[in-house]
Amino acid sequence: MQAKQTVPVYGHYINGEWRTSAETMPVLNKYTGEELARIGKASREEVREAVTNALETFRRVKLSPVRRYEILTRAAELCRERKEELALTMVREVGKVLKDARAEVDRGIQTLIASAEEAKRIAGEGIPLGQPGSENKLAFTIRVPVGVIGAITPFNFPFNLTVHKLGPAIAAGNTVVLKPAELTPLIACKLVDILSEAGLPAGVVNLVNGLGPETGQYLLEDERIAMFTFTGSPGVGRHIKSTTGIRKVTLELGNNSPNIVHKDAPDLDRAAELCVTRGFSNAGQACISVQRVYVHREIYDLFVEKAVGVARSLKVGNPEEPDTDVGPMITEKEAMRAEAWIQEALAQGAKAVCGGKREGAVLEPTILTGVKPDMKVMCQEVFAPVISIVPYDDIDEAFREANDSRFGLQVGLFTSNLQLAMRAAHELEFGGVIINDVSTYRADVMPYGGVKDSGIGKEGPRYAIEEMTDERIVVINL
Numbered sequence: 001m002q003a004k005q006t007v008p009v010y011g012h013y014i015n016g017e018w019r020t021s022a023e024t025m026p027v028l029n030k031y032t033g034e035e036l037a038r039i040g041k042a043s044r045e046e047v048r049e050a051v052t053n054a055l056e057t058f059r060r061v062k063l064s065p066v067r068r069y070e071i072l073t074r075a076a077e078l079c080r081e082r083k084e085e086l087a088l089t090m091v092r093e094v095g096k097v098l099k100d101a102r103a104e105v106d107r108g109i110q111t112l113i114a115s116a117e118e119a120k121r122i123a124g125e126g127i128p129l130g131q132p133g134s135e136n137k138l139a140f141t142i143r144v145p146v147g148v149i150g151a152i153t154p155f156n157f158p159f160n161l162t163v164h165k166l167g168p169a170i171a172a173g174n175t176v177v178l179k180p181a182e183l184t185p186l187i188a189c190k191l192v193d194i195l196s197e198a199g200l201p202a203g204v205v206n207l208v209n210g211l212g213p214e215t216g217q218y219l220l221e222d223e224r225i226a227m228f229t230f231t232g233s234p235g236v237g238r239h240i241k242s243t244t245g246i247r248k249v250t251l252e253l254g255n256n257s258p259n260i261v262h263k264d265a266p267d268l269d270r271a272a273e274l275c276v277t278r279g280f281s282n283a284g285q286a287c288i289s290v291q292r293v294y295v296h297r298e299i300y301d302l303f304v305e306k307a308v309g310v311a312r313s314l315k316v317g318n319p320e321e322p323d324t325d326v327g328p329m330i331t332e333k334e335a336m337r338a339e340a341w342i343q344e345a346l347a348q349g350a351k352a353v354c355g356g357k358r359e360g361a362v363l364e365p366t367i368l369t370g371v372k373p374d375m376k377v378m379c380q381e382v383f384a385p386v387i388s389i390v391p392y393d394d395i396d397e398a399f400r401e402a403n404d405s406r407f408g409l410q411v412g413l414f415t416s417n418l419q420l421a422m423r424a425a426h427e428l429e430f431g432g433v434i435i436n437d438v439s440t441y442r443a444d445v446m447p448y449g450g451v452k453d454s455g456i457g458k459e460g461p462r463y464a465i466e467e468m469t470d471e472r473i474v475v476i477n478l
C-alpha cells in the first residue's frame with residue numbers, strides 16, 4: 001500500500017509487494033459518497049509483469065499439500081482475528097449492512113478452511129487397462145495444477161467470492177493474478193496481505209487493480225494464463241469466453257431466481273419471510289436473490305399479506321447501523337436503473353404493494369404484483385431489492401414459468417410432497433434445486449454453478465479444485 005494523500009492508496013501487488021501506480025482512481029463509501037481510498041489502474045505492461053511473476057513463481061515454488069493446508073488455515077485464523085475490520089471495509093465500500101458483512105466474513109473463513117482441507121485430498125485414480133497388449137502396464141491418473149489462473153471478481157460479495165477463487169487455486173498448487181471489481185477492491189487488497197502474513201510465498205497471488213475493459217482485458221489477452229475463473233455479469237462472461245479461445249474458463253454469472261410456494265408449503269410464514277428477506281438482503285444484489293415468486297392461488301392473498309408485513313418490518317438506510325436490514329445499492333445509477341424498471345412495470349399494469357421509492361442509491365424494498373413474464377423485472381436479472389409475486393393454478397404452469405428463462409442458477413420450491421420435490425429435482429432446469437428453502441441458499445462446500453446463461457463450471461472448493469487441475473495419465477511399463 002502507498003501512503004499518499006490522506007487516504008490509503010493501493011497500487012498493484014506483484015511478487016509479494018505493493019507497487020505504485022502511475023494512474024489512480026477513487027473508491028467511495030457507497031452510503032456517504034466519501035473517498036475511502038484510491039486504487040491503481042494497471043497498464044498492459046503492469047499486467048504483463050504480474051503474469052510473468054505468477055508464471056515464474058508457478059515453476060519455481062512447489063508447496064506441499066500440507067504447507068498449503070497450513071497457510072490457508074492460518075489465513076482463516078487471521079481473518080477471524082480481523083473480522084470487524086474486514087466487515088467494516090465491506091460496509092463502507094459495498095454499502096453492505098453490518099450484519100450481512102459479518103456473515104460474509106464468517107462464510108469466507110469457512111471457505112478458506114474448506115479449501116485448506118481439500119488441499120490434502122487431491123487425488124487421481126487407478127486405471128485398469130483391460131485390453132490386449134496392455135497386460136504389463138500399470139496406469140493411474142494424477143491431478144496437476146493448471147498453472148497461472150486469471151481471477152476476475154464482482155462487486156457484490158467481494159470477500160467470500162474472492163476466497164472462492166484464491167482458496168482452491170492455492171490449495172491446488174496454482175498461482176494467480178487477481179483483478180478485483182474496481183468498485184469494491186479494498187477487501188481483496190486486505191485479503192492478499194492476510195495470505196502473505198499467513199506464510200504464502202511472494203508471487204503465488206498477485207493483484208492488479210483497474211477497470212474491466214482495460215486491466216481486465218489486458219489479462220484476458222495474456223496467453224500465458226492457463227485458465228480464467230470469472231464471477232460477474234452474463235455480458236462480460238460471454239466476452240471472456242469468446243476472447244480466451246481454447247483456454248479453460250469457469251463462468252459464474254447471473255440469474256432471475258424463481259421460487260415456487262405450493263399450497264402444501266410446510267410453513268407459510270417461514271416461506272414468506274425467507275422469500276422477502278432473501279430477496280432484499282444485500283439490497284437484492286446477489287446472483288441467487290429471490291426475484292420471481294410463484295404462489296399457488298389458494299394461498300396467494302395470504303402470502304402477499306405476509307410478505308408485505310415482513311417487507312414493512314425491515315429497516316432501510318445506513319448500512320453501518322447494526323440493525324439496518326437493507327442498505328444502498330452499489331451506485332445511484334444502478335438504483336435509478338432498477339427504479340426505471342419498476343416504473344415501466346407499473347406503466348404496463350403492475351402494482352407496487354410496497355416500496356418503489358428511491359432516495360439516492362437507496363431503493364425501498366419493493367414487492368410487485370400483477371406482473372407479466374415479459375416485463376424487465378421478470379425476464380431480466382433485476383439485481384435490486386425488487387421481488388414480483390405471481391399466482392398460479394397448476395404446478396405444471398409454475399414449473400413451465402420457472403424454466404422459461406435464459407438463466408438457470410438456482411431455484412427454490414416449498415412443498416410437503418416428496419413426489420413433487422423429486423419431480424422438481426428432475427424437471428427444473430437449474431444448477432441447484434432447493435426444497436423448502438429459497439434459491440438463495442448456499443453452503444460454501446456444495447457444488448455451485450449454473451446452466452444456460454448462468455454459466456459453466458462449478459465452484460465450492462472441492463469442485464473448483466477439479467476445474468483448476470488437469471487430469472494427467474501416467475502409464476508404467478512393468
Ligand code: NAD
Nearest residue numbers: 153154155180181212213216217232233236252253254287
Ligand atoms: P461485471 O461483469 O460488471 O464485473 C465483474 C468483473 O469483471 C469486474 O472485476 C469487472 O472489472 C470485470 N470486467 C468488466 N469488463 C471486463 C472485460 N471486458 N474484460 C475483463 N474483465 C472485465 O459484474 P458486477 O456488476 O461486478 O457483478 C454483478 C453480476 O455478477 C451479476 O450479473 C451477478 O448475478 C453476477 N454474480 C454471479 C455470481 C455467481 O456465483 N453466479 C455471484 C455474484 C455475482
